[in-house]
Amino acid sequence: MNRKAIFFILLFFLVFFNLSADERSKNIDVYLVLDKSLSMVEEISSVKAYTVDKLVKNLLIPGDTYTLITFYGKAGVVFSERVNSKKEEAKLEKIIESIRADGHFTDIGNALDVLKRTLLQKSTSNRRKYVLLITDGKQEAPPRSKYYSPDHTFNHEFLNNVKIIQKKGWKIEILGIGTESAAKELAKELSGNYAEVPRNATPEQIAETVGDFLGTVRLNGTCALEKVSRKGDAVLVFTLASQGYKKEVSLTIDSIGLKAAGISRKSIISDPVTLSIPPESEKQIRIHVNVPVKKEGYNAEITFKFSSDSTFLPSVQNVFIRKAVNYALVLYSIIVLIIIGVVIFIITHRRKPSRKDDDKITAMEETTKF
Numbered sequence: 001m002n003r004k005a006i007f008f009i010l011l012f013f014l015v016f017f018n019l020s021a022d023e024r025s026k027n028i029d030v031y032l033v034l035d036k037s038l039s040m041v042e043e044i045s046s047v048k049a050y051t052v053d054k055l056v057k058n059l060l061i062p063g064d065t066y067t068l069i070t071f072y073g074k075a076g077v078v079f080s081e082r083v084n085s086k087k088e089e090a091k092l093e094k095i096i097e098s099i100r101a102d103g104h105f106t107d108i109g110n111a112l113d114v115l116k117r118t119l120l121q122k123s124t125s126n127r128r129k130y131v132l133l134i135t136d137g138k139q140e141a142p143p144r145s146k147y148y149s150p151d152h153t154f155n156h157e158f159l160n161n162v163k164i165i166q167k168k169g170w171k172i173e174i175l176g177i178g179t180e181s182a183a184k185e186l187a188k189e190l191s192g193n194y195a196e197v198p199r200n201a202t203p204e205q206i207a208e209t210v211g212d213f214l215g216t217v218r219l220n221g222t223c224a225l226e227k228v229s230r231k232g233d234a235v236l237v238f239t240l241a242s243q244g245y246k247k248e249v250s251l252t253i254d255s256i257g258l259k260a261a262g263i264s265r266k267s268i269i270s271d272p273v274t275l276s277i278p279p280e281s282e283k284q285i286r287i288h289v290n291v292p293v294k295k296e297g298y299n300a301e302i303t304f305k306f307s308s309d310s311t312f313l314p315s316v317q318n319v320f321i322r323k324a325v326n327y328a329l330v331l332y333s334i335i336v337l338i339i340i341g342v343v344i345f346i347i348t349h350r351r352k353p354s355r356k357d358d359d360k361i362t363a364m365e366e367t368t369k370f
Contacts, residue, residue, distance in 0.1 A: 024214070027063040028128045030055065031119065033111050035135035035177075037072040040101035042200060043177050047134055049203040052093050055132070055213070065127075066092055067118055071111035072103020073142045077118055106137040108186060109147030109158040116165060129170040130214060131192075136177035136199070139186075152182070154189060162189050166303065169314035171216050175206070191306060191315035215244035217251065217277050217312040223302065223319045228293065236268075236287045236302075236319075240312055242277040249277045254307035256289065260300035260321075263292050272307060297322045 032055060034047065060066065060083050068079040079095050081088060111133070119129060139154055141147040147158050154162075165172070172192030176183030178199045187194035195209045220239040228234040236256070242249055252274045255267035268289040277283055291300075297320060304315045 024061060026128075027061070027065070028130060028214070029065045029067070029119075030059070031067045031069065031115060031129065031131040033069045033071065033115055033131065033133040034099065035072070035106060035108075035111075035137065036070045036099055036101050037103045037106045037137060038101060039106070040136050040177070043136060044099065044101040046201055046203050046206060047177075048096050048099060050206040050210075051096055053203060054207050054210075056089060056093055056096070059213070060089065068092070068095065069111060069114050069118065070099060071107060071114070073105030073107050073110075073145070074103070075107065075111040075114040077114060080118060105140050105142045106135065107141040107145050107147055108133075108135060108139045109141060109154075110145055112158075112162070112165065119168070119170065128216075129168075130173070131170055132173045132175065132210070132213065133183075133186075133192075134175045134177065135183055135186075136181050138182040154185075158189075166191050167314060167316045169218070171214075171313060173210065173213060175210060177201070187309075188306065191304065191311050191313070193311055194309040212245050215242075215246075215249075217242050217245075217249050217310070219312055219314060219317065220282060223317045225289075225291065225319055225321055228291065228322055230293065232290045232293045234289055234291055234321075236289045237284065238317075239282055239284050240275070240277050241282045242279055245279045247279060249279075249310050250308065251275055251277070251306060251310040251312065252308040253287075253304055255305045256287075257303040257305065258291060258300050259303075260292075260298055263298075263300070265292060268302070274308075277312075291321055293321070293323075295323065 032051060034051075036044070040047070056066070062084050063082065065082045066079065067077060069075060069077050078099075079092055081092075083089050083092060115131065138152045139147065139149065139158070140152050141149070172187075172190050174183050174187040174190065174192050174194050176187075176194065176196040179196065181196070184194050184196065186192075195211070197206055197209050201209075218241050220241045223236060223238040226235045226237055252272050253269070254272050256269050258265040258268050268291050269287060270290070273287055275283075275285060300319055300321055302317050302319055304312070304317075306315075
């Protein structure tokens with residue numbers, strides 16, 4: 001075999017392995033929460049095909065954990081294992097393909113309960129968590145459920161559950177099937193990313209719409225308040241980092257709620273704020289806010305709400321609001337101190353009269369007598 005043939009063989013293997021290797025090296029925890037209610041009959045085949053192709057075959061690397069939760073009026077975990085081999089991957093694919101849309105009611109609140117318990121019990125703390133919830137309907141819990149609401153709205157129990165999820169910083173992606181779905185409202189309550197496809201969408205359409213499932217915009221570090229005035233005007237400062245996206249991410253903060261002991265403010269911004277985060281980069285954000293002030297500093301919890309399909313996480317943060325600075329008093333004090341300093345300087349450095357000056361003064365006095 002000549003050198004040219006060996007070169008091309010080596011080149012083939014190098015190209016093959018570079019194309020086949022997964023760019024990701026760190027393991028993650030993936031959670032698929034799938035609506036299998038009767039209204040999903042026509043869409044379930046496309047959803048399953050998308051899931052197997054994009055969220056199993058083309059996503060997982062050995063060591064990833066995959067949890068599959070299905071729900072209708074009830075919810076349960078049907079698969080939750082670490083996928084280390086093709087055998088386990090094939091087992092997961094078989095379970096997904098066996099799912100049938102045959103359940104009554106759609107209790108999303110119950111599904112989130114199961115998700116939360118599973119996340120807290122089984123997930124590894126040092127891994128990123130990625131959740132995809134797929135549904136075509138509204139919150140239609142059965143009468144026996146604690147999440148039941150006659151008008152299918154999200155009740156108090158549901159919203160309390162959501163708050164816990166918001167604080168954890170899990171990547172939540174909501175896929176709504178059909179324009180009549182209430183999934184967008186759910187995404188807003190969860191501060192999750194939102195995507196929507198029409199009914200009868202193909203697996204390819206779903207994949208294109210969901211896009212970069214592993215892409216996240218995260219809040220690096222903590223939020224801080226600067227320049228708090230006596231009237232509560234201040235600047236909220238934090239840093240956002242984009243990871244896993246190929247394009248710039250645009251998001252709109254609709255409101256920033258604030259809660260502390262004896263204090264509740266629906267929003268500390270007067271107008272929505274739109275941000276653009278370049279891919280694979282960090283960006284410092286400065287937003288003018290107005291916060292309640294006290295004589296002493298205090299701790300508060302702020303919650304970001306988004307009107308855009310994209311969000312950042314975690315959406316709930318703690319901030320310390322320092323005692324407001326009276327800039328007028330500070331300026332007045334500085335002026336007084338300067339004046340006092342000038343007076344002291346003049347007094348201590350005033351020139352004492354010399355003997356020559358004394359002789360002149362005496363001569364002048366004698367001349368005056370004559």
